[in-house]
Amino acid sequence: MQEAKHEIERKTLEERHQMSDLERLRHSCAHVLAAAVLRIWPDAKLDIGPPTDEGFYYDFDLEHRFTPDDFERIEAEMKKVAKENQVFERSEMTREKAITHYENSGQKYKVERVNDIPEGETITFHRNGEFLDLCAGPHVPRTGNVKAFKLLRLAAAYYRGNENNPQLQRIYGTAFKNKTQLNEWLEAQEEARKRDHRKIGREQGLFTLSPMVGQGLVLWMPKGGIVRTELQNFMQSELMGRGYSPVFTP
Ligand SMILES: [Zn+2]
Structure with a gap:
């Protein structure tokens, strides 16, 4: 499996408020992905799901090894979550309550992520449907706003980018405002792949x-x-x- 290229630093609240509409949409899609994965593999342990330059990712720790063959099934579940048009509901918890919540549900990475939150900063959760996630937002109002998405690839990612930590399975995806924009982007990616000098050079035996x-x-x-x-x-x-x-x- 390919190794993950980037580790995303924790965003400050100010940076979060500056997230563009597209980043909000993509990050919201990461919640939809995590909700879908948990429906299929309830024992999955979750880390984080930030937006990236090309979309978003979410890191998981689970016994099942993801393959691209799983994408269709996960995307189908994501479509259900989107169709349910769940509201992203904000709530707050005390640090103790948040840690207890995650300890009880066996989400060890989330316990550590709660501990990352600086003293004095509000500990915020967002719920969509049955899925409650530690997150300060922002999101789109409802999962139904996530209309055009695609899972792209998998990568192995050490927790916090440190090779001494457990290796998590990262699912990369992207989301756009509508299907037309998504398809245009996917086609451009495909064209770029065809013209990739690494591919052409090898095919020509150079x-x-x-x-x-x-x-x-x-x-x-x-x-x-x-x-x-x-x-x-x-x-x-x-x-x-x-x-x-x-x-x-x-
Ligand atoms: Zn979020």
């Missing part, structure tokens, strides 16, 4: 990549070697033709 050598390090194959040499020769002759005098330094 180079290969190997995790044994290192991520992103190119191993030139004979055909790629020809292209590379031709380019170097061309550059060399252009430089010479334009009067450059090469110097060499240690």
Whole structure:
């Protein structure tokens, strides 16, 4: 499984209030995802579900190993949660009550996330339907506002990004205001994938990549070697033709 690329820092209340409409929608969709996962796998332990540049994610700890084959089932459950048009209801708890609540439900990561909240800051929960989550918001008013979403991929993510911690399963997804925007974005992603130089270069036998050598390090194959040499020769002759005098330094 691919490793997660980013760890999201806890947002301050001020930063939360600055979340754009799209970020609110995407973060709300993360709640819908978590609610759906809990309906299918009630023993799942939850961490956090922030918005990202391309959508959102939610981190889970559960025995079942997610595969992309699970996406259809999870998305179908998410659609049900959206269709139920649940209101995102805000509530508050004291620190002691919040910790007891999560200890009783075996949500150990959430207990730690409660402890992250600075003294004096209100401990806020949001409920949609049966799913209650530690979260200061903001969200869209109802799950029915989450109309166009797609689960994208999985990644392994160490809790808090620390390799000494348990490895969680991250589900990435995205959400848009409507299906047209979602489909446009998905098509653009697909086009970009087709034009990815890493894909084209390998298909044409120009180079290969190997995790044994290192991520992103190119191993030139004979055909790629020809292209590379031709380019170097061309550059060399252009430089010479334009009067450059090469110097060499240690
Ligand atoms: Zn939230």
